[in-house]
Amino acid sequence: MIKIGVCGFGTVGQSFVDHVLAYQDKIIENCGREICISIIADRSIEKKKFKSESIQFTSDILSVNNSDCDVIVELIGGTDIAYDLVKSAILKKKSVITANKALIAEKGDELLALSKENNTYIGYEASVAGAIPIINTLKHNMLNESIISLSGIINGTCNYILDQMSSERKGFKEALNSAQELGYAEADPTFDIGGFDAAHKISILSMIAFEIPSPYENIHIEGIESIDSMDIDYANELGYKIKHIATARSNNSLIECKVHPALINKKNILSKIDGVMNAVRTVGDKFGTSLLYGHGAGGAATASAVVSNIIDYCIHVDRNVKNISNSIAVHRKDLVTIEDTFNQYYLRMFANDVPGVMANITSTLAKHKISIEAVTQHEPLENEKLIPIVMITNSVVFKDMLSAIKKIESMDNIVGKVNLIRVFNDD
Numbered sequence: 326m327i328k329i330g331v332c333g334f335g336t337v338g339q340s341f342v343d344h345v346l347a348y349q350d351k352i353i354e355n356c357g358r359e360i361c362i363s364i365i366a367d368r369s370i371e372k373k374k375f376k377s378e379s380i381q382f383t384s385d386i387l388s389v390n391n392s393d394c395d396v397i398v399e400l401i402g403g404t405d406i407a408y409d410l411v412k413s414a415i416l417k418k419k420s421v422i423t424a425n426k427a428l429i430a431e432k433g434d435e436l437l438a439l440s441k442e443n444n445t446y447i448g449y450e451a452s453v454a455g456a457i458p459i460i461n462t463l464k465h466n467m468l469n470e471s472i473i474s475l476s477g478i479i480n481g482t483c484n485y486i487l488d489q490m491s492s493e494r495k496g497f498k499e500a501l502n503s504a505q506e507l508g509y510a511e512a513d514p515t516f517d518i519g520g521f522d523a524a525h526k527i528s529i530l531s532m533i534a535f536e537i538p539s540p541y542e543n544i545h546i547e548g549i550e551s552i553d554s555m556d557i558d559y560a561n562e563l564g565y566k567i568k569h570i571a572t573a574r575s576n577n578s579l580i581e582c583k584v585h586p587a588l589i590n591k592k593n594i595l596s597k598i599d600g601v602m603n604a605v606r607t608v609g610d611k612f613g614t615s616l617l618y619g620h621g622a623g624g625a626a627t628a629s630a631v632v633s634n635i636i637d638y639c640i641h642v643d644r645n646v647k648n649i650s651n652s653i654a655v656h657r658k659d660l661v662t663i664e665d666t667f668n669q670y671y672l673r674m675f676a677n678d679v680p681g682v683m684a685n686i687t688s689t690l691a692k693h694k695i696s697i698e699a700v701t702q703h704e705p706l707e708n709e710k711l712i713p714i715v716m717i718t719n720s721v722v723f724k725d726m727l728s729a730i731k732k733i734e735s736m737d738n739i740v741g742k743v744n745l746i747r748v749f750n751d752d
Contacts, residue, residue, distance in 0.1 A: 326358070326359045326360070326363060326499075327356070327358050327360045327361075327395050327396060327635075327638075327639070327642075328360075328361060328362075328363040328364075328392075328393060328394040328395050328396075328515045329345070329357065329360065329361065329362045329363060329394055329395070329396050329398055329635075330362075330363060330364045330365075330366065330389040330392055330394035330396070330397050330398065330401065330411055331362060331364070331365045331366070331398045331400065331497050332380075332386050332389055332397060332398065332399050332401055333366075333367060333386075333399065333400035333401035333402065334366075334367035334370065334373055334375070334400075335367075335400070336624040337400045337424055337451075337624050337627045337628060337631075338365070338381075338398075338400040339373075339375065339624065340624030340625050340627065340628035341398065341400065341627075341628040341631050341632070342362060342365065342375065344625070344628045344629065344632055345360070345362055345627070345632065346362075348632075349361075352632060352635060352636075354447055355499045355636050356635060356636055356639040356699045357639060357643065357645075358639055358642075359653060360635065361379070363379055363380065363381060363392065363393070363394050364380065364381040364382070364389055364392050364394055364701065365380055365381070365382050365383075365674050366382075366383045366384070366385065366386040366389045367384065367386070368384055368386065369384070369695070370382050370383065370384045371384065376523050377728040385400065386410060387406070387410060387413065389410070390410065390413045390414050390417050390419065394419070395419065395420065396419065396420045396421070396446075396635070396638055397410065397411070397414045397419055397420070397421050397422070397423060397458045398421075398422045398423070398631060399411055399421060399422070399423040399424075399425055400423070400424055400425075400631070401425070402425055402427070403425070403427060403428075404425075404427050404428050404432060407423070407425050407428050408428060408436075409433075411423065411428065411447075412435075412436065412439065412698070413437050414445075415431050415440050415443050415445050415447075416609070417442065417455075418443055418444075418445060420445045420446035420447070420448075420638055420641070421440075421445070421447050421448070422446075422447075422448040422451075422634040422635065422638065423447070423451070424448050424449070424451035424452055424627050424630070424631055425449070425452060426522070426525040426526055426529060427525050428450040428452075429449050429452050429525075429526070429529050429532075429539075430524070430526075430528040430529050430539050430541040431525075431539065431541055431542075433449075433529070433532065434532075434537055434538050434539055435752075440480070443655075446637070446638045446641040446642075446681065447633070448631075448634025448637055448638060449529070450630040450633050450634050450637075451627045451628075451630035451631045451634070452525075452526070452529055452532060452632070453479065453526040453529050453615075454477075454479055454526065454594075454605060454619070454621045455603065455619070455620050455621040455622050455623060455626035455627050455629075455630060456620050456621075456625075456627070456629045456630055457603055457605060457617045457618070457619045457620075457621060458582075458617065458630070458633070459496070459530065459605045459607075459617050460529070460530070461633065461637075462576070462607075462615075462617065462626060463530065463533045463534050463607070464533060464612060464655070467534075467607065467609055467612065467615075467667050469611055470609045470611045470612060471575075471611075472534040472535065472575065472607060472608070472609055472610075473574065473575060473603065473606045473607075473608040473609060473610060473611065474572065474573065474574040474606075474607070474751075475527065475530050475531070475534055475571075475572065475573045475574075475606070475607055476569055476570060476571065476572040476573075476577070476595070476663070476749075476751060477570070477571060477595070477603065477604050477605035477606055478524045478569065478570065478598045478602075478603055478604050478621075478622075479527065479571050479603050479605065479621060479702045480517055480520075480522050480523040480526075480569055480571075480603075481509060481601030481602065481603060481621045481622045482504055482509050482510045482514065482517035482518065482522075482601070483517060483518060483520075483523070483548070484568065484569065484598065484599070484600065484601060484602065484603070485500075485507075485509050485510075485567035485600055485601045486500040486501055486504055486510075486518065486549060486698055487500075487552065487557075487566075487567055487568060487569065487586075487601055488599045488731035489503055489504075489550060490552070490554055490557050490684070491557050491566060491567070492599070493562070494554070495554075496554055496555070497549075497553070498551060501514060501518070502591060503539075508623075509601055510656060518548050518549050518550055519546070519548035519550070520546040520548040520549075520569070520584045520585070521546060521548075523569065523571045523584040524544055524546045524571070524584045525541060526543035526571065526583060527544070527571035527572070527573050527582060528540050528544065528582070528604065529540055529632050530573060530605070531573040531580065531582050532598055533748060534547065534573065534575075534607075535573070535575050535580055535658065536656050537657070537658050538655050538657070540573075540580060540582045540660050543660045544582040544583055544584070544660065545582075545583040545584070545585065545663040545666075546583070546584050546585075547582035547583075547584065547585035547586060548569075548586075549569050549586050549588075550616040551744070552567060552586055552746075553744070555673070555705065555713065556671075556673060556744065556746065558673075559673060559701065559703075559713075559715045560588050560671065560746075562701060563588075563671075563699055563701070563715070563717060564590060564591050565588035565589060565590055565591060565596070565671075565748070566587065566588070566589055566591060566596040567587070567589075567746065568584055568586070568587060568589050568595060568596065568598070569584070569585070569586050569587075570584070570585065570586070570587040570595070570749055571583075571584040571591070572584075572749075575658070576661075577659075578658050578659060579658060579659055579661050580658045580659070580660050580661065581660070581661040581666055581686065582660060583663060583666070584745070585746075585747055586746050587746065587748065587749035588671050588714065588717075588746055588747070588748045588749065589749045590749075592668070593749070593751065594606075594616065594716075595749070595751075598618065601620070601621065601622060601623075602618065602619065602620065602621065603618070603619065603620070603621025603622075604616060604617065604618040604619075605617050606751065608751075613653060619691050648706065663723055664722075664723050664724040664727070665722060665723070666722070666723050666728075667720050667722055667723075668720060668721070668723065668747045668748060669698070669717060669718055669719060669720045669721075669750060670721075670726055670745055670746070670747060670748060670749035671715070671716075671717050671745070671746040671747070671748055672715070672716050672717075672718065672719070672730070672743055672744070672745055673713060673714070673715045673743070674686075674713075674714050674733065674734075674739055674741070674742075674743045674744070675711040675712065675713055675714070675739070675740045675741055676711065676712050676714055676729055676738050676739050676740065677710070677711065677712075677738040677740065678705070678710065678711075678712050679738055682714075682736075682738050682739075683700075683702070683714070685736055686714070686733055686739075687736075688717050688732075689729055689732045689733055689736075690718070690729055692729075693721070693725045693726070693729040693732075694721070694725065695718050695721050695725065695729055696718065696728065697716050697717070697718055697719075698717050698718065699716060699717040700714070700716040700717075701714075701715045701716075702714050702715075703715070711740055712730060716750060720750065730743045730745065
């Protein structure tokens, strides 16, 4: 009998328990072992409506490690009590399944190494992209190949907001309010719209794909707060949609890892990932290109991913398999600084309507060896005299682009800052 202790009984925790109870016979059949939920811990357990005579309940989360459960399912979130719980569990020779992306991205190097030392299992399929089995795919299906790149839309909140701004022509604040009303965004949405959630997720995928320590502390993170409705419209005119993208690439001993808004060509399938859906595109040296698409969040989707790790755990126990989840980084690769990355760029600026402005801009770009692939000059906005100028450049190193922008912003007839958004290139 495998006894499971559930820590955290919010939306995901309750969905997980409901899932196990509803499909217990099927899970037992797939595991080849009897399983049961023996204890549920939550700091506000007395407020929960769920009751069961066969399950013990407690508000003392850390006490679960003193119970006779075999597996701790950590669904608390954050890196404080969750870290203490998981570390203590491993030291007590208990295995862990978690949906906690922050924990794996920020503390995973330590915890995975500790798990290996104690021959326990850590499963974290649910930490990235909900029910999309990207972690299992990287660990098993793509294990024997070299991964060249990972890219995708892995934060449903950002994707929903940008989709609403595009399809419903809502402003950023209106789209965010809509996301909050529907439960797609938290009351404090900073973690999502600031890009940190996606950064945790791409860090985890990079750890697995490239067998490196977590790059989270050093990756470039941009959110979507600066995206304006006019950028959505201008991008559309040029044949693009704006999405929030996470990317990671390996180039010999260098890793490029970043999250940011990006213009995606409408012919690219990632431009068609709308609403709260997620998608991850993987490129390997042998299998070529693969795309996984599905629900990236929500109680049911996340619970499904947690359950999938229970079966992996049983394989670990029954066959004494050295599970890939317990491996630690074997390569030390340098992370490319954002200043040294190459991209095409979307630039939007405001200029006085006087002769010679465009010539000065193009001349400045040319001096930095930056050519223009597309340019549009629009009518002044309502009640404004300034002219919006929008252009897309060729692919150049970011530090050269920053230098050119600094020169442009210093021109007499350029008003305000130049708005820059990267153009996604999946070559």
